[in-house]
Amino acid sequence: MADNIKPILCVVTSHPIRGDTGEPTGFAMVELTHPLAVFREAGIPTEIASIRGGHPPIDFFDLSDPVNDRFWKDREFRDALANSLVLSELDPSRYSAVFFAGGHGTMWDFADNPAVQHVTREIYEAGGVVSAVCHGPAALVNATLSDGSHLVAGRKVASFTDEEEAEVKYTNVVPYLLATTLKDRGALHQPAPNWTENVVVDGRLITGQNPASAHGVGKAVANQLAAKS
Template sequence: MRVLIVCTNHDSYPTKSGKTGLWLSELTHFYDLMVKRRVLVDIVSPKGGKIPIDERSLDLKDEVNLKYSEDTVFQSKINSSLSPSQIHAGEYRLIYFAGGNGAMWDFADNTELQEITRIIYENNGTVTAVCHGVSGLVNVKLSDGTLLIKDKYLTGFSNMEETLMSFVSEVPFNLEDKLKEQGAHYTKSMIPFIEFIELDERLITGQNPNSARKVASKALEELFEK
């Protein structure tokens, strides 16, 4: 049983001085549940190599983050992630797009990642994503030319959450708006930053960083109970 996790390589904002990248808990919380079930996990990024971590997400009071900060196998995977050309999509039962603001720059237009996603989905696999990671799904097309997310129920980081985080002027597009433009049925929790996930057949999405663990547990149900 193999799953593929996608992380960003993008680490900078156009004008803000702070660094962005992966939101750490969106990776560690998902990875942790997979490893506990002895699922094999590979980590890929658009360019391969080192995955930058958003400095605001380096919360070592989070026990899972702390655990993996000291895990040599995990550290090796994020310091030398695979590139899309190294991935054989047919080997994976599930793909997961982790978020962080960085994903908004290098996920949506990556045709190699779109193709990997299409193959996994059309092979009866599951497609999952959380927060800004859902941007990796906006342009995925199936073999018949339709968008994967068209008419699907899904969630992702909301306009309200972007505004509250005050990065709305910095991201290249608003995820909620883009998902609606692409024909998805976008849903969200009434209260920002509350754990919230949406399921539509083999598509599982989470709204914000607090939703990563629940996405993982639903994904494991798909992998082991179906």
């Protein structure tokens, strides 16, 4: 057990509607449960937070995925999800890392949220790990360090690509294109072919491209925390 490692803060969106389409969205279940499975196996404690707290909206609710199914039947997980913490009420110093799960909802409530920016900066500048997968790197779009520079500037990152967004036909639905915007902030975006696993580690910044990358991001975070402990 990694008893000496502070908890990982897992953050999900509270945004329920995909733009003007009226379609429901939220966080992608697999992008939360797969990293959680890794963290649990490593013995690292976790807490789940969302922008508004309470039960966050779920997108891609797929119980044919065995990890999703296992967690959905887990009373402890269901309770933690139903009572997700309000991100703005948390003390970042309590955590060893922050992990931002994806899902299209993040595109509407991560980038401009002051709590997202505060938690990201405080954990990173305290020597912790900042991580995200798929649309989760929306949290990094406006994240800055104390000197005013963008956290992603000059750093290698992965995220849901513009090509993947086009394939799912949401290019004109999302408020901005994630990969393009990260590049505009100075990120060194590292794309892989659509839907292939792609995990990029640049120091204490760990990012993944898509749902297939969620497990790998979790492993990279757990490995880095274990190496530091």
